[in-house]
C-alpha cells in the first residue's frame with residue numbers, strides 16, 4: 228500500500244525567509260501604529276500587538292462565521308493579521324498540493340517555456356497567497372534543475388485593492404531577494420470581481436489559481452435568471468443523508484441549481500493551458516460540497532471533457548460526485564509541520580498548533596492535457612475509518628461515481644483520507660459479505676430487531692412466538708416511510 232502523499236511536506240528553502248523575515252518586516256514597516264517602530268526588527272512585543280487581529284479574524288473565519296462576513300480586508304488590523312498568520316497557513320496548503328501534483332506544475336512550466344511566458348492567474352488572490360507559494364516552488368525547481376526561469380506574469384483579481392498591493396509588495400521583495408527571480412516577475416493587479424477575468428484576459432494561461440474564494444459572500448456573479456443545468460448538477464443546499472438501507476440515495480435532494488461561478492470558469496477554462504485550474508477551499512462541509520457540485524457542473528462542458536484524465540485531483544473518475552450532498556464530504560488532512568518562528572508563535576497563542584493541513588480542492592486539467600488516471604484496481608480513500616452501529620468491522624469510504632464505495636478493514640491498518648489503496652491487500656475486505664448489514668438503524672428496523680429478540684426469548688422459554696401479545700411489526704407503508712425519511716433528514 229503506497230501512501231499517496233509525501234509523509235513530510237518538503238518546504239522550499241526560501242519559505243523561512245518569506246515567513247520569518249519578509250512578511251514580519253513588511254507588516255511592521257507598513258502597519259505599526261508608531262512610525263518610530265517601523266524600521267526595527269519584528270519582536271515579541273509586535274507579535275503580542277498583531278495577535279489581537281489574528282485572534283479576531285480567526286473567530287470570523289470559523290464555520291459559524293456570521294452570514295454577512297464583513298469586508299474584513301478594508302481594515303488594516305485584518306490585513307496585517309492575514310499576512311502574518313493566514314497567508315503562511317494557506318500558502319502551506321497550496322504548496323502541499325503543488326507537491327502532490329507536481330506533474331500538473333510541470334505541464335504549467337512546459338507551457339511557460341514553450342510560449343515564452345508563464346502566465347499565472349490568481350482569482351480572489353488576496354495577498355497573492357497561491358502565487359507566492361508557486362514562486363517558492365518555481366525557485367526551488369530552478370535551483371534543483373539548475374535552469375533559468377521563463378518570465379513570470381501574474382494577473383491577480385480581488386475586490387480589495389489594499390490586500391492586492393500588500394501581496395505585490397511581498398512578491399516584489401521575493402523577486403529582488405533571489406537572483407534567479409530578478410527581472411523575471413511582473414504583477415498585474417485588477418481590483419475587480421474575479422469573474423471579470425473571463426472578459427478581460429484573452430491570452431492563454433499557464434495556470435489559474437482560486438483559493439478560499441468560493442466560500443466568501445459575494446463570490447459569485449448574481450444572475451436572477453439562472454436555471455438548473457448540467458449533468459448531475461446539485462443544489463448548494465444541504466441534501467439528504469443515507470437512505471433507509473444506510474446507502475447514499477441515488478436520486479434525491481432538491482432540484483439542481485446552476486452555480487453562478489460556472490459560466491466565467493467555463494470561459495476561463497477555454498483559454499487554460501499548461502496546468503489548468505486549481506481551486507482550494509476550506510475542509511469544512513459546505514465549501515467542500517459546493518466545490519464538488521461545481522465540479523459536477525464543469526465536467527462535460529466544452530473545455531472539460533467528461534473523462535478521468537480531465538482531473539489532476541482528487542477524483543479518480545469523472546462520474547457524478549456522491550459527496551456533494553449528505554453527511555460526508557470530500558476533504559483531506561495532511562500531517563504537516565509548517566515551519567516558521569512567528570507562525571509557531573501565533574499558532575501557540577491561538578492554541579491551534581498545527582499537525583495537519585486540512586482542505587478540499589479540485590484541480591482540473593487544461594483542454595488538450597491529459598492528467599494521469601489511477602490504475603483501475605486502486606481506490607482513493609475519502610474518509611477516516613468509521614464504524615456504524617451494529618457493525619463488526621470499521622470501514623473507509625472510497626471515491627466512486629454516484630455512490631461512495633466501502634472498504635472494510637480486516638486488520639488494524641493505518642488508513643486515512645487521501646490515501647490510495649489496493650483493495651486486494653489482505654488488510655481489506657472489498658465486499659460486505661460476512662460483515663453485518665450496514666446503515667444506521669431506523670425505527671422500523673429497531674422494531675423488527677426487538678420483535679426478533681422477543682421471538683427468540685419465547686422460543687427459549689418453550690413458548691410459541693405467535694402467543695406473543697405484541698404482533699410482528701407491520702412493514703411501514705410508503706407514506707410512513709417517506710415521513711420517517713423526512714424526519715431523519717431534518718436531524
Ligand SMILES: C[S@@+](CC[C@H](N)C(=O)[O-])C[C@H]1O[C@@H](n2cnc3c(N)ncnc32)[C@H](O)[C@@H]1O
Nearest residue numbers: 317351352353356385386420421438443445446
Ligand atoms: C480568504 S481570502 C483568500 C485569499 C487568497 N486567495 C488565499 O488563498 O489566501 C478571500 C479573498 O477573496 C476576495 N473576494 C471575495 N469575493 C470576491 C470576488 N467576488 N471577486 C474577487 N475577489 C473576491 C476577498 O477580498 C479576499 O481577498
